Amino acid sequence: MHLMQSKNRAAILGYGAYVPYYRLPTTEIARVWKGGGSGPNVEKAVAAADEDTVTMAIEAARQAMKMAGTESVGAVFVGTESKPYAVKPTSTIVAQALGQHHTLAADLEFACKAGTEAMQVITGLVGSGMIEAGIAIGMDTAQGRPGDDLEYTAASGGAAYVIGRKDRSAVALIDCSTSYVSDTGDFWRRAHERYPRHLSRFTGEPAYFHHIESSVKTLFEETGHKPSDFKYAVFHQPNPRFPVEVATRLGFTMEQIKTGLLNPMIGNTYAGSSPIGLAAVLDEARPGDKILMASFGSGAGSDAFCIEVLEGITRTRGVNPTVKSMLERSTKIDYSTYSKFRDKLQK
Amino acid sequence: MAIQYWRRRDRYYRLVGSRCKDCGDEFFPPVYKCKGCGSEHVADKEMPRTGRIVTYTQLHEPLPGFEAQAPLYLAVVKLDNGARVLTQIVDSPDDSVRTGAKVEATVRRMRVDGESGQIIYGYKFVVRS
Numbered sequence: 001m002h003l004m005q006s007k008n009r010a011a012i013l014g015y016g017a018y019v020p021y022y023r024l025p026t027t028e029i030a031r032v033w034k035g036g037g038s039g040p041n042v043e044k045a046v047a048a049a050d051e052d053t054v055t056m057a058i059e060a061a062r063q064a065m066k067m068a069g070t071e072s073v074g075a076v077f078v079g080t081e082s083k084p085y086a087v088k089p090t091s092t093i094v095a096q097a098l099g100q101h102h103t104l105a106a107d108l109e110f111a112c113k114a115g116t117e118a119m120q121v122i123t124g125l126v127g128s129g130m131i132e133a134g135i136a137i138g139m140d141t142a143q144g145r146p147g148d149d150l151e152y153t154a155a156s157g158g159a160a161y162v163i164g165r166k167d168r169s170a171v172a173l174i175d176c177s178t179s180y181v182s183d184t185g186d187f188w189r190r191a192h193e194r195y196p197r198h199l200s201r202f203t204g205e206p207a208y209f210h211h212i213e214s215s216v217k218t219l220f221e222e223t224g225h226k227p228s229d230f231k232y233a234v235f236h237q238p239n240p241r242f243p244v245e246v247a248t249r250l251g252f253t254m255e256q257i258k259t260g261l262l263n264p265m266i267g268n269t270y271a272g273s274s275p276i277g278l279a280a281v282l283d284e285a286r287p288g289d290k291i292l293m294a295s296f297g298s299g300a301g302s303d304a305f306c307i308e309v310l311e312g313i314t315r316t317r318g319v320n321p322t323v324k325s326m327l328e329r330s331t332k333i334d335y336s337t338y339s340k341f342r343d344k345l346q347k
Numbered sequence: 348m349a350i351q352y353w354r355r356r357d358r359y360y361r362l363v364g365s366r367c368k369d370c371g372d373e374f375f376p377p378v379y380k381c382k383g384c385g386s387e388h389v390a391d392k393e394m395p396r397t398g399r400i401v402t403y404t405q406l407h408e409p410l411p412g413f414e415a416q417a418p419l420y421l422a423v424v425k426l427d428n429g430a431r432v433l434t435q436i437v438d439s440p441d442d443s444v445r446t447g448a449k450v451e452a453t454v455r456r457m458r459v460d461g462e463s464g465q466i467i468y469g470y471k472f473v474v475r476s
C-alpha cells in the first residue's frame with residue numbers, strides 16, 4: 001500500500017485564501033513583447049509593491065485561524081518557491097504575526113506542490129498525536145522572465161489551512177493522500193538566479209501529466225474510489241488547458257472541475273494553485289461532498305488527496321471573504337505599473 | 348534588523364498596544380502610564396483590527412523607499428476601541444478613501460534595506476466597504 005492515512009483522523013478546521021488586488025490582463029504582456037494577442041489565461045493576479053509571500057501568508061493564515069477558532073498551533077509550515085529571504089524562514093515571521101511561539105516553523109520547498117506537502121506533513125503530526133493543530137500554507141509571488149511564456153501565467157496568491165483533530169466543528173476530513181515523485185528536469189531555478197528556466201518539451205507529458213495521473217490512479221486503486229464518487233476535483237493549474245486535459249484523461253467532467261478552476265482569472269499561483277482551488281470549492285461545498293485535489297510540483301511530483309466535507313462547513317459561511325469575492329474585488333493595471341510593482345525596472 | 352524594530356514587532360505585526368487595568372482605556376502605540384487616569388497598571392493588548400478613517404491625505408512625492416507606491420494615501424484611523432493610528436491606506440479605489448470609511452488592518456512591507464539588508468514589515472489598512 002502506498003496510501004497515506006492518519007490513525008487519528010485529521011481534518012481542516014479552518015481555511016483562508018488570499019488573492020492580491022491587482023490584475024494584469026495578458027493582452028498587456030502580449031502587447032509589449034509580441035505586438036498583440038494574449039496569453040492562455042485572461043488575467044493574472046499581481047502582488048502590490050509592498051506585498052510578498054510573508055505578507056500574503058499572514059493574511060491567509062489569519063483568516064484560517066479565525067475560522068478554526070484556534071488560539072494556538074503546533075506547526076506553521078509555509079510551502080513556497082518565492083521566499084523573501086534565501087536564508088531566514090518565512091514561517092517565523094508568519095508565526096510571530098499570528099502570536100505563535102511554541103510551534104514548529106519551517107519553509108517547505110517543492111516548486112508548485114510545496115503547499116500540499118505542508119498539508120500532508122501536518123496531517124501526519126496531528127494524526128500521530130504530536131500536535132493538536134497546525135497551519136499549512138501554500139503561497140507564492142511567482143515571477144516569469146520578462147517576455148518568457150511563463151510571464152503570462154506566473155501569478156501571486158494562495159491559501160492557508162488549519163488542520164487539527166477531527167471534531168464536531170471540523171470543516172472537512174482529510175481522508176487520505178498519495179504522493180508520486182521522480183527526478184524530472186521540467187523547470188528549475190539555480191541559486192542566485194532571479195528567474196526560473198524551463199524545458200517546454202518536458203512540461204506536459206513526462207512532468208505534469210505523468211505525475212498527476214500516477215498519484216491519482218494510485219489513490220483510486222488503493223481506495224476503490226472512482227471519479228464519479230467526487231462532487232468536485234481540483235488540479236494544479238499552470239495554465240487553463242492542462243487541468244482540463246488531465247481531468248478528462250482521469251475520467252472527470254467539466255462540471256466537477258469548474259468551481260476550482262481559477263487559472264483563467266488569476267494565473268498560476270504556484271504553491272498556492274491547488275490550495276486556493278480547494279478554498280474556492282470549500283466556499284460552495286456541502287456536508288458529504290467528496291473532493292479530489294491533486295497538486296503538481298516541477299522537479300517533479302504530485303500529491304493527491306481525498307477530502308470529505310463535514311457538517312462544520314455550515315458554520316463557516318460568511319466568516320471570511322470568499323475566493324469569488326477576492327476575484328471581484330480587483331483592479332486592472334498596465335504593464336508599466338506591473339513592472340514598477342514587481343521590481344522589473346532598473347534604477 | 349534595527350533593535351528598535353525588533354522590540355516593536357508585535358506592535359507592527361499584531362497591533363499590540365496597551366490597556367489600563369484601572370480605567371479600561373486602550374492606547375496605541377503602547378504606553379507605560381495611562382494617558383487617561385495616570386495609572387501605571389497597564390498591560391499589553393491586541394487592538395481591534397477594524398476602524399474608520401478620521402482624516403487622510405494623498406502624497407504624490409512620498410518618502411524614499413515608497414516611490415513604487417506613489418501616489419499613496421496616508422490616514423489617521425480611529426480603531427473600534429477609540430485608539431488612533433497614523434497609517435498608509437492600500438489596495439483601495441480612490442473614491443472609497445474618504446472620511447468615515449471602514450478600514451481593516453493588513454501586514455505589508457514597510458521598508459527594504461537595499462538588496463542585502465532586512466525587510467521591515469508592519470501594519471497598513473485597506474478600505475472595506
Ligand SMILES: [Zn+2]
Pocket residue numbers: 367368369370371372381382383384385386
Ligand atoms: Zn487609566
